[in-house]
Amino acid sequence: MLRSKRVLAIASAISTALLVIGGSLVATSSASAAPVLPKVPMAKSVGKGEGALNIVIWAGYAENGSSDKSVDWVTPFQKATGCKVNAKVGNTSDEMVTLMKSGGYDGVSASGDATNRLIYGGVVAPVNTALVPSYANISPFLKNKSWNSAGGQMYGIPHGWGANVLAYNSAKVKPAPTSWSVVFDPKSPYAGKITAYDSPIYIADAALYLMKTSPALGIKNPYALDQKQFDAAVALLKGQKKIVGEYWSDYTKAVQSYESGNTLLGTSWQVIANLIAADKKITIASVLPKEGSTGWSDTWMISAKAAHPNCMYKWMDWIASPTANAQVAEWFGEAPSNAKACNFTADKSFCATYHATDAAYAKNIYYWTTPTSACLDGRKVACKDYAAWTQAWTAIKG
Numbered sequence: 100m101l102r103s104k105r106v107l108a109i110a111s112a113i114s115t116a117l118l119v120i121g122g123s124l125v126a127t128s129s130a131s132a133a134p135v136l137p138k139v140p141m142a143k144s145v146g147k148g149e150g151a152l153n154i155v156i157w158a159g160y161a162e163n164g165s166s167d168k169s170v171d172w173v174t175p176f177q178k179a180t181g182c183k184v185n186a187k188v189g190n191t192s193d194e195m196v197t198l199m200k201s202g203g204y205d206g207v208s209a210s211g212d213a214t215n216r217l218i219y220g221g222v223v224a225p226v227n228t229a230l231v232p233s234y235a236n237i238s239p240f241l242k243n244k245s246w247n248s249a250g251g252q253m254y255g256i257p258h259g260w261g262a263n264v265l266a267y268n269s270a271k272v273k274p275a276p277t278s279w280s281v282v283f284d285p286k287s288p289y290a291g292k293i294t295a296y297d298s299p300i301y302i303a304d305a306a307l308y309l310m311k312t313s314p315a316l317g318i319k320n321p322y323a324l325d326q327k328q329f330d331a332a333v334a335l336l337k338g339q340k341k342i343v344g345e346y347w348s349d350y351t352k353a354v355q356s357y358e359s360g361n362t363l364l365g366t367s368w369q370v371i372a373n374l375i376a377a378d379k380k381i382t383i384a385s386v387l388p389k390e391g392s393t394g395w396s397d398t399w400m401i402s403a404k405a406a407h408p409n410c411m412y413k414w415m416d417w418i419a420s421p422t423a424n425a426q427v428a429e430w431f432g433e434a435p436s437n438a439k440a441c442n443f444t445a446d447k448s449f450c451a452t453y454h455a456t457d458a459a460y461a462k463n464i465y466y467w468t469t470p471t472s473a474c475l476d477g478r479k480v481a482c483k484d485y486a487a488w489t490q491a492w493t494a495i496k497g
Contacts, residue, residue, distance in 0.1 A: 134473060136250050137221035139403045145230050145412045148182040152410040155198045155207040157397065159431045160258075160418075161186040170430050172423045180417075182410035191298075191348075199223070205405040206414065208258055210395050211246030211467035212300045216485070218254050219471075223400040225252045230412055233419035236439050240458045245475060246468045247398040255398035256415045259424075259433035261453065262387055262394040262464045263296065263304065266367035266375075268357065269384040279308045279388050282365055283339055290342035294356060294365030297346035299485065299492035300467050303393050304366060305332040305339070307465055311390040321393065322468045323475040329483040329491070336495045346496070350374075357381060369453060370432025387463060394464035397433075428453075 154161065161184060164171035173184050187204065189195035192213035199207050199222050209217060217223045228234040234256055241247075241257040248254055267276060272289065282293050283305070295301060306321035309331055318328050344361055347353040353371050356362040358380045372385040399418060401411045417423055419436060425443035428435035434453040435441070441450035454460040468475060474482040483491075 134219045134471060136219065137403075139221055139224045141225040141252075142227050142230060142401075142408060142412060146409050148180045148410045148413055149407040150181055150183060150410070151185065151407050152182045152206075152414055153185045153204045153407070154187070154411075154414070155189045155195050155204050156186050157208055157210075157431075158188045158190075160208050160397075160427060162427070162430060170426070172418070172426045176414065176417045176423075180410065180413045182407065182413060184414070196220075196222075199402060202402070202404050204402055205407045205411040206399060206401045208397050209255070209400050210397050212298075212469055212485070214246045214255070214398055214400065215249075215469035215471065217400060218249050221403055223254055224403045224405075225254050226256060226401060226415070228253050228256070231256055231416045231419065233416045233421075233424075233437060236421065236437050237419065238436060238438050238456060238458070238461075240461045241396060241436050244396070244466065246396060246466055255400040256419050257436035258397040258399055258418065259428050259431065259435055260394065260396035260461070260464075260466070261369055261433045262392045262460075263366050264369055264372070264385040264392060265364065265388050266357070266372045266383060266385045267364035268362075269382045272364050275384065276364065276386065277389050279304070279390050279392075280312075282342075283308055283335060285338055285342060287342055289363050291344045292361070292363035293339075293343050294345050294347055294353065294362045294367070295339065295343050296366050297348040297496075299488040300393070301366070302329075302332050302336065302488050302491065303465065303467070305335045307393060308390055309335060320474075320476040321465050322470045323478070323482050324470070325474070325478070325480050325482055329487070333491050333495060340495060340497070354378070357383065368432070373432060373452070387460070391463040391465060394466050396436075396466045428455075 161173050162170045163173035177183055189198055192210050195207055195209060196213050196216050198204060199217060237257050265276060281287055303321040306318055306324055309316055310318035310321060316328050316331055345356050350371050354374050357375050369385060372383050375383040399415045405411050421437050421439040422443050424435045424437040425440035429444050429449055434455040438456050441455055470485050470488055472481050472484045474480060
């Protein structure tokens with residue numbers, strides 16, 4: 100059951116010899132060369148649990164009954180494995196990267212704007228999926244992707260995913276929008292009532308729109324932008340700022356903004372639309388626009404220096420199992436990664452609402468991926484990395 104009171108805060112120059120990834124320096128042969136994949140050993144077996152597990156999570160990913168007595172998948176795990184869970188909430192992907200680099204945690208539920216920084220920074224280890232039985236039932240369209248694998252090797256277990264949809268007040272936004280143009284057009288009739296996600300990764304939303312509407316720019320991947328493409332996306336967002344009423348990163352505030360009338364439409368998550376619909380203060384609708392959308396897919400990753408590797412492997416198998424995956428997905432408000440989880444949701448229409456097993460729907464989503472100077476679309480030119488995106492976002496926001 101979704102709960103509106105639960106807390107969820109989901110949120111550079113590069114030399115020719117070095118690539119900066121989340122504060123770590125990774126040697127490369129040139130500015131546009133692919134970063135070197137650190138040699139981190141992979142587990143060959145899983146033994147008895149070490150009795151403890153320290154993980155970094157998005158709020159709502161490791162419920163133990165303290166928020167709601169009926170919502171608890173941690174206690175059964177602890178009883179089954181003997182691994183006592185200590186969960187630290189990371190409020191942003193940047194915070195999660197920092198926490199994992201501290202070395203005090205066994206694993207993390209990382210989004211795609213953090214995973215590559217962790218992989219190429221040598222912070223996490225490759226995952227032996229043969230040691231995670233639940234992996235067999237993970238939806239195929241979530242496996243071996245740019246945000247959870249490298250060098251043909253999985254670096255985590257897919258957890259849950261969702262699209263960044265266009266949500267709108269259906270009583271006041273007419274006709275129903277079908278394109279992102281309604282939030283980027285400087286002459287939008289909803290100027291001042293538009294909302295946008297407050298994060299450097301939102302630059303990808305502008306890049307995706309330009310990819311579909313300005314083909315001359317040659318954008319093939321919204322996370323792989325050369326200087327010209329990057330400048331165009333930044334310019335679009337600077338123009339958009341003039342018509343944006345509010346930027347959001349806390350979903351509860353996004354809900355409040357719609358319900359108060361301060362926001363009429365903008366980029367959103369399905370969980371936000373569902374919570375607004377449940378409150379029944381306004382009528383809300385959401386759509387995946389014709390250009391497609393960005394989105395997020397979270398991955399459970401194990402630290403390269405995990406003090407409790409057996410417990411972390413046991414946790415990855417547990418949280419990706421049908422029952423637990425259904426529980427966390429329904430509580431959090433996301434599509435579960437395990438296709439069999441749909442048989443265990445309390446709301447039997449849940450997976451249909453979130454398009455959980457809809458590969459065609461998922462194909463229209465460009466999942467958050469950490470931008471690097473080595474272009475993710477394979478071009479042998481320099482692209483703008485995440486540090487540059489962060490600097491640009493500060494300038495965009497003013």
